[in-house]
Amino acid sequence: xxxxxxxxxxxxxxxxxxxxxxxxxxxxxxxxxxxxxxxxxxxxxxxxxxxxxxxxxxxxxxxxxxxxxxxxxxxxxxxxxxxxxxxxxxxxxxxxxxxxxxxxxxxxxxxxxxxxxxxxxxxxxxxxxxxxxxxxxxxxxxxxxxxxxxxxxxxxxxxxxxxxxxxxxxxxxxxxxxxxxxxxxxxxxxxxxxxxxxxxxxxxxxxxxxxxxxxxxxxxxxxxxxxxxxxxxxxxxxxxxxxxxxxxxxxxxxxxxxxxxxxxxxxxxxxxxxxxxxxxxxxxxxxxxxxxxxxxxxxxxxxxxxxxxxxxxxxxxxxxxxxxxxxxxxxxxxx
Amino acid sequence: xxxxxxxxxxxxxxxxxxxxxxxxxxxxxxxxxxxxxxxxxxxxxxxxxxxxxxxxxxxxxxxxxxxxxxxxxxxxxxxxxxxxxxxxxxxxxxxxxxxxxxxxxxxxxxxxxxxxxxxxxxxxxxxxxxxxxxxxxxxxxxxxxxxxxxxxxxxxxxxxxxxxxxxxxxxxxxxxxxxxxxxxxxxxxxxxxxxxxxxxxxxxxxxxxxxxxxxxxxxxxxxxxxxxxxxxxxxxxxxxxxxxxxxxxxxxxxxxxxxxxxxxxxxxx
Numbered sequence: 210x211x212x213x214x215x216x217x218x219x220x221x222x223x224x225x226x227x228x229x230x231x232x233x234x235x236x237x238x239x240x241x242x243x244x245x246x247x248x249x250x251x252x253x254x255x256x257x258x259x260x261x262x263x264x265x266x267x268x269x270x271x272x273x274x275x276x277x278x279x280x281x282x283x284x285x286x287x288x289x290x291x292x293x294x295x296x297x298x299x300x301x302x303x304x305x306x307x308x309x310x311x312x313x314x315x316x317x318x319x320x321x322x323x324x325x326x327x328x329x330x331x332x333x334x335x336x337x338x339x340x341x342x343x344x345x346x347x348x349x350x351x352x353x354x355x356x357x358x359x360x361x362x363x364x365x366x367x368x369x370x371x372x373x374x375x376x377x378x379x380x381x382x383x384x385x386x387x388x389x390x391x392x393x394x395x396x397x398x399x400x401x402x403x404x405x406x407x408x409x410x411x412x413x414x415x416x417x418x419x420x421x422x423x424x425x426x427x428x429x430x431x432x433x434x435x436x437x438x439x440x441x442x443x444x445x446x447x448x449x450x451x452x453x454x455x456x457x458x459x460x461x462x463x464x465x466x467x468x469x470x471x472x473x474x475x476x477x478x479x480x481x482x483x484x485x486x487x488x489x490x491x492x493x494x495x496x497x498x499x500x501x502x503x504x505x506x507x508x509x510x511x512x513x514x515x516x517x518x519x520x521x522x523x524x525x526x527x528x529x530x531x532x533x534x535x536x537x538x539x540x541x542x543x544x
Numbered sequence: 545x546x547x548x549x550x551x552x553x554x555x556x557x558x559x560x561x562x563x564x565x566x567x568x569x570x571x572x573x574x575x576x577x578x579x580x581x582x583x584x585x586x587x588x589x590x591x592x593x594x595x596x597x598x599x600x601x602x603x604x605x606x607x608x609x610x611x612x613x614x615x616x617x618x619x620x621x622x623x624x625x626x627x628x629x630x631x632x633x634x635x636x637x638x639x640x641x642x643x644x645x646x647x648x649x650x651x652x653x654x655x656x657x658x659x660x661x662x663x664x665x666x667x668x669x670x671x672x673x674x675x676x677x678x679x680x681x682x683x684x685x686x687x688x689x690x691x692x693x694x695x696x697x698x699x700x701x702x703x704x705x706x707x708x709x710x711x712x713x714x715x716x717x718x719x720x721x722x723x724x725x726x727x728x729x730x731x732x733x734x735x736x737x738x739x740x741x742x743x744x745x746x747x748x749x750x751x752x753x754x755x756x757x758x759x760x761x762x763x764x765x766x767x768x769x770x771x772x773x774x775x776x777x778x779x780x781x782x783x784x785x786x787x788x789x790x791x792x793x794x795x796x797x798x799x800x801x802x803x804x805x806x807x808x809x810x811x812x813x
Contacts, residue, residue: 232716232717232718235718239612242608242609242612243609243612243613243624246605246609246628247624247627247628249685250627250628250630250631250685250689251627252653252654253631253642253643253646253653253685254630254631255653256645256646256652256653257642260645277653342804345800345804345810346797346800346801346804349739349742349796349799349800349803349804350742350793350796350797350800351739351742351743351745351746351796353743353746353748353769354742354746354789354792354793354796355793356748356769357769357772357773357776357785357786357788357789358786358789358793360776361776361782361785361786364782387810437632437633437635441632441633441634441635441636441638442636443636443637443748443749444748444749444769447752448773452773452776452777453777473636473637473638474637476636476637476638476641477637477640477641477753477756479641480641480644480753480756480757509645509651512641512645513642513645516634516638516641516642519638520633520634520638523632523633524630524633527629527630527632527633531626531629
């Protein structure tokens with residue numbers, strides 16, 4: 210570039226510095242939009258936190274005071290006691306179940322995904338490319354797409370309501386295989402592995418002592434992403450534990466196997482207290498239900514606490530892993 | 545040897561889908577049967593309306609906000625990104641229950657909005673014309689944050705030299721955003737749209753829970769997935785349900801196939 214040209218361009222760029230009135234007005238508008246969206250995102254969580262400190266008397270409609278007001282810490286303790294009293298549901302059991310299902314799923318995902326990614330990256334075998342393409346297709350298919358086929362299969366195998374019915378699908382995490390593959394498929398790793406082999410390492414030793422210690426960032430990412438996905442999954446446990454069990458015992462849906470529920474189902478069950486069946490039959494015009502307060506098992510404040518407690522593990526994981534979810538989520542895909 | 549282990553997780557899904565398919569493969573009668581019921585097309589229309597709102601919101605808000613936040617100080621931008629990402633922790637049933645409270649006049653912090661719209665009960669809010677936008681709101685609340693992370697990640701990969709060159713050439717922040725950054729992250733926008741589209745066809749938790757919460761005023765067969773589960777578990781018609789789930793799987797496969805073979809996002813060598 211010729212120097213003359215540069216100086217001319219520089220003048221232009223000085224002239225369009227963002228200090229002019231028009232562009233600072235534009236920035237103001239952008240800030241306003243950002244602020245509104247931020248409020249949209251934050252207020253529900255703020256409401257949730259404040260609601261847990263309030264006295265929800267008998268139902269959601271009898272709340273006193275403004276929606277966004279602080280109650281008292283004393284009331285928070287009282288709500289906590291109600292929540293864990295067993296009257297609202299089996300929150301303790303549900304949390305244990307969620308930890309069991311998600312934790313086991315994550316272990317399988319890591320235990321199979323990391324070696325699989327390593328194998329795909331370091332060995333050249335027949336069908337490798339096909340396998341890779343299959344992995345990529347599988348990771349891009351929404352998890353919900355496989356729920357109904359899985360439920361029908363579990364039904365035919367008699368595996369419904371078995372913990373494995375959700376643990377095994379949670380263990381399927383092709384995205385983990387793919388990022389492990391990308392991570393190991395780097396010249397840096399190849400160099401180290403070649404060095405290890407020439408130093409007399411067996412294949413297993415090369416994997417165990419060289420590749421595995423290198424893979425901690427990928428390992429962490431797989432753990433975090435699969436844990437969040439499993440913990441928040443609703444459709445799959447719904448199909449496995451609720452859909453069949455409840456139609457079989459057509460009395461009330463609370464009679465289903467609530468002891469097997471993960472927290473997502475437990476939370477959903479709060480809504481069903483008032484409904485006659487897992488699916489309420491649609492009322493056609495003519496019957497006008499003038500409802501309509503939401504029917505929940507407990508006052509809104511206790512339900513709010515339940516929602517918060519059920520998501521707390523994920524929030525904790527998010528806060529801890531915040532920095533490298535942001536970078537790591539893409540670090541695998543971007544090369 | 546390890547490749548065989550790799551076969552397992554990838555092959556697992558395919559195998560499961562195929563075994564169901566075998567059960568349902570009595571010609572195409574299940575597909576036509578589920579279609580002739582007259583619920584499938586409305587269900588797809590509902591999801592179509594939802595998708596229109598949800599994808600527009602993603603394009604306008606996620607890309608717009610990401611571009612703007614990219615011009616802010618890194619710490620400020622990171623704080624906002626985290627704020628937008630936290631609701632992802634409430635995905636699944638928790639977000640739906642939480643938002644049902646948000647739509648409950650008298651209880652909601654948005655009471656003034658509901659009041660201005662003339663809604664006095666939850667039933668007023670959940671009228672069927674509102675459902676696509678309500679589901680889109682919930683989906684946006686839980687899902688937009690992770691897409692902002694993805695787009696932000698794409699933006700940080702735009703080389704500094706390119707941005708410097710642009711500002712040397714006299715491009716203002718707006719021009720840089722639209723003419724330089726946007727074209728360079730185009731493939732990630734396409735990725736977002738296709739994945740969000742494929743995910744959108746799978747809508748389940750929102751319509752199912754809202755239907756339950758509202759005591760049957762909301763149709764339980766609103767989306768293809770709730771229709772399929774309704775057929776399976778209310779009428780024990782597994783074959784029609786399987787047919788619908790195969791319909792949806794085909795959509796998902798096509799989307800995934802386009803991403804893998806038509807874009808250059810993923811490499812396999």
